[in-house]
Amino acid sequence: MRKSFPVSAISVFFAALAAFAVITCTQDKTTTIAVIPKGTSHIFWKSVHAGAKKAGQEKQIDIIWQGPQKEDDRSMQIEVVQNFISRGVDALVLAPLDAAALVRPVEAAIKRDIKVVIIDSDLNSGAYASFVATDNFAGGKIGAKRLAEFLPDGAGNVLMMRYNEGSASTTKREEGFLEGLREYAPQATVVSSDQYGGVTIESSLQAGQNLLNKFEELDGIFCPNESTTQGMLRALETAGKSGQIRFVGFDSSEPLLKGLKEEKIHGLVVQNPFKMGYLGVATAVAAINGEKVDKRVDTGVMLITPDNIDQPEAQQVISPDIEKWLGK
Numbered sequence: 001m002r003k004s005f006p007v008s009a010i011s012v013f014f015a016a017l018a019a020f021a022v023i024t025c026t027q028d029k030t031t032t033i034a035v036i037p038k039g040t041s042h043i044f045w046k047s048v049h050a051g052a053k054k055a056g057q058e059k060q061i062d063i064i065w066q067g068p069q070k071e072d073d074r075s076m077q078i079e080v081v082q083n084f085i086s087r088g089v090d091a092l093v094l095a096p097l098d099a100a101a102l103v104r105p106v107e108a109a110i111k112r113d114i115k116v117v118i119i120d121s122d123l124n125s126g127a128y129a130s131f132v133a134t135d136n137f138a139g140g141k142i143g144a145k146r147l148a149e150f151l152p153d154g155a156g157n158v159l160m161m162r163y164n165e166g167s168a169s170t171t172k173r174e175e176g177f178l179e180g181l182r183e184y185a186p187q188a189t190v191v192s193s194d195q196y197g198g199v200t201i202e203s204s205l206q207a208g209q210n211l212l213n214k215f216e217e218l219d220g221i222f223c224p225n226e227s228t229t230q231g232m233l234r235a236l237e238t239a240g241k242s243g244q245i246r247f248v249g250f251d252s253s254e255p256l257l258k259g260l261k262e263e264k265i266h267g268l269v270v271q272n273p274f275k276m277g278y279l280g281v282a283t284a285v286a287a288i289n290g291e292k293v294d295k296r297v298d299t300g301v302m303l304i305t306p307d308n309i310d311q312p313e314a315q316q317v318i319s320p321d322i323e324k325w326l327g328k
Contacts, residue, residue, distance in 0.1 A: 001158035030206045031061040033086040034278070035093040038120065038167075039071035039199070042226050043253045044273050048119070050325040052093065057325075059285045062224050064089070071199040071227075072164060074101050081105040085112055091284040093277075095120040098166040115287040121169035121279040129287040132280045132297040134263030134271040138222070139301040140176020141183075143248045144266035146303055147220045150246040155187035159211060161232060162196045163225045173224040173250060173269075190237050191215050197228035204231020209238065216218070218245050226251035229268070242255025252304065252318045260306055268304045274320035275299045 023131045035052045037045040056063035059151050065082070077097045082105055084092060092109055096118060103125045106116050118126040123131075139255050146151040148154060160177060164171035172191070181188055195211060197204030204223075205257035208231050212218075221236075223229040229249030233256065236242040242264040249256060250269045259265040308314050 008052075009155045031059075031285070031288060032064065032089045033091045033093060033281055034064045034066065034087075034089045034153050035062055035281065036077065036080055036084070036095065037065075037067040038077070038095045038097050039073075039228035040067050040069055042071075042090045042251075044226055044251055044271075045318055046322055046326065047097070047273035048277035049278075050320060050322045051274040051279075051280045053272075053277075053325040055281035055285075056280045057291075059282065061281075061285060063281065067095075068097070070169075071097060074098050078102065080106050081109065085114060088112070090288050091115040091117065092282050093117045093119055093280040096123050096168070097121075099124045099168040100166070106274060111227055115284055116278050117287065119276055119285045121167060122172075123168070125129060130283045130293045130295055130297060131259075132276060133169065133299060134276070134300050134301050137176035137179075139250065139271070140173035140178075142303050143173070143222050143224075143250065143267065143269045144177045144180025145184045146269075146305070147222060147246060148181065148188070150266065151185045151219060153190055156185070156186035156189070157191050157215065157217055158185070158188050158220040158222070159191055159215055159218055160193045160222045160224075161211060161228055161229050162194070163223075164196055164199050170224040177222050177224070188220070191218070197223070197231055197273060199227060201227050201231045201234070205234045205238075206226045206231075208235030212236070212239050214239065215227035220246045223247075223249045224255070226253055229265070230255055231242050233264060236264065239258070241286040257304075257309065257318060260304065260309060263303065263306055266305070270302050270304050272299050273301075274322075311328055 021204050052063050066080050074097050107114055107127050116126045120133050160175055168323045197207045204227050223232050246266050248267040252268055252270045283293050304314050
């Protein structure tokens with residue numbers, strides 16, 4: 001004889017089973033954050049990646065690292081953002097290549113309830129959860145102050161080679177440098193400030209050579225990022241003028257630190273990319289968890305000179321243990 005069960009009992013059973021499945025899925029679901037840099041070739045972004053990995057490990061979340069190889073591939077970065085939106089990640093930590101071009105995909109992510117933290121370079125939108133970056137304008141002013149130390153009576157011919165159009169971070173550095181030069185070296189003459197080195201060392205080398213050929217009487221040079229600084233360094237070496245013209249750059253890498261020790265470079269304004277990657281992810285996790293996050297998080301900036309390069313504070317910034325987090 002077949003036993004029958006009350007409909008109410010069956011309903012309760014299936015309701016309990018469904019609740020258990022929901023709880024199990026919730027417990028099994030790992031928070032996933034996509035970290036999208038401007039590029040992947042420069043040592044700066046490797047440091048950001050290492051910091052992001054450290055935060056991911058500490059917070060027990062999955063970190064996906066993906067970005068364009070070159071720092072002028074806007075369409076590729078937009079495509080990467082859109083792909084992560086489709087995958088339904090929990091958050092994006094994004095260093096936008098272009099302050100305007102990335103607005104629409106970022107706002108599309110936010111509409112899908114994906115938290116967005118901007119790092120390194122600002123966006124022409126206030127919709128994101130937080131902006132984690134260097135005070136780039138202040139960094140530019142620090143560069144100007146350092147260069148002014150070598151200009152007698154605040155006078156001399158100064159050249160600034162820009163990075164790339166649309167990059168908010170370097171534009172702020174360039175603006176800060178020009179403002180700082182007016183403050184710290186009011187008698188200086190800026191002979192050129194409208195030429196762009198571009199996103200690669202090779203393009204910056206070519207632009208640097210053109211500028212050195214055009215302006216033979218120079219007392220000081222400023223460049224606003226790793227690739228322009230390294231390209232200009234090579235241009236100065238090729239022209240036989242390295243060490244003769246006072247040169248201040250931005251960011252660090254092994255060739256730049258070597259140039260600093262050899263006094264071919266007289267100052268490097270450096271960020272803390274490891275800290276930027278770490279705090280970018282940590283802030284995204286807090287936003288996902290519904291915690292209040294600061295709209296602006298300053299990751300700091302420091303001037304490295306031949307005099308302080310070996311000090312522990314400087315080494316901590318310029319030589320993070322990347323291999324520990326990324327491997328060789």
